[in-house]
């Protein structure tokens with residue numbers, strides 16, 4: 001049952017929690033989850049949300065420490081977004097964008113162009129991060145064939161090691177998280193790989209600042225070498241989220257962007273995770289003054305309300321798709337719910353909140369507060385690093401802090417820490433042994449304290465410092 005306080009509109013009675021849990025066990029297939037019939041743990045069953053909190057069927061309140069998988073910005077049940085969706089619902093829930101438009105989609109396209117890095121002029125809507133990436137990959141490929149000076153040989157991509165761009169096959173091909181992607185290898189197209197800009201585990205065995213950004217030089221060298229066959233470079237700018245909140249050293253993105261320009265290779269910025277204020281700027285590309293040729297947006301675009309995504313393109317890219325039907329230049333790609341009016345209405349309301357004076361500036365302050373609150377963990381012998389950009393933070397747990405040796409993956413220590421935190425009223429989801437903290441941007445200081453406290457206590461509980469030899 002929904003607790004009485006969370007049922008303000010006399011909503012219809014729900015089936016009992018026991019029934020719902022049984023139906024979950026019998027019928028739901030949970031994404032990214034092992035389904036082990038012997039595992040006695042029960043996933044929470046959420047019935048309501050309130051601000052930064054989720055409320056489960058037992059009435060337990062859990063602080064949403066990962067923003068409902070990195071998408072919630074302003075909390076749950078935000079009056080202004082609720083109203084915008086309701087208002088739109090009173091007009092139109094959905095109509096196709098194929099050969100037609102709808103009011104919120106048009107308004108949102110214009111707004112996105114206004115706020116995105118200058119030069120991005122066109123908005124192609126889809127539904128999720130993976131579809132935004134899929135569209136970008138195909139646009140880049142087709143662009144090279146249809147540009148005024150066609151370059152059909154430019155039909156490959158360069159992506160990063162440990163990249164994550166979603167779970168459709170094109171996105172998986174440019175991705176590189178072995179645990180998620182390895183078994184699909186035979187289905188994927190080949191991709192050039194550059195090393196991760198990851199100072200804590202530098203793949204080149206170097207250290208800042210003496211390295212002089214050798215990782216950027218490596219990527220630039222690859223772009224130079226493969227320019228004739230590269231349609232595009234795809235990156236997660238500034239933070240590689242799913243790789244474990246890997247924050248790139250300053251200057252890396254700018255170097256790669258300049259190399260793309262110099263060598264006539266498109267740059268695809270996948271800001272599905274970093275977009276909409278997460279890193280303390282509206283878009284992570286802004287940290288280095290970069291305008292990509294294609295920008296992928298999803299997750300936070302609706303404030304975490306509805307599935308909506310967008311791929312923004314420069315006019316130069318878009319022009320290659322223009323011409324009469326007989327020229328066959330159209331982008332034959334789309335989805336039934338592209339530019340859904342409810343999602344677009346939520347996105348417009350969410351953007352209004354995000355762009356209020358002081359809102360974005362507060363993100364960095366809150367991030368710093370969270371990092372400071374977690375500082376006691378730096379003394380723990382199995383905390384390797386706490387890394388952060390804005391309100392994206394990862395606590396990397398290791399077997400040995402001196403050698404940085406990882407914990408045995410089979411022990412699923414990160415998962416155990418997050419499970420323990422749930423008992424302390426915080427919902428988290430790890431990436432391997434990196435405990436991810438990515439709360440809604442609207443989180444308040446008291447909630448930041450609660451979140452940090454639960455993480456500190458959970459790490460100490462699962463990895464008692466005294467046991468370290």
Ligand SMILES: Cc1ncc(COP(=O)(O)O)c(C=O)c1O
Nearest residue numbers: 128129130164165166241272273
């Ligand atoms: C950088 C990045 N790109 C794409 C995706 C895929 O987004 P979605 O799960 O909405 O398909 C994610 C999801 O975490 C992501 O972090």
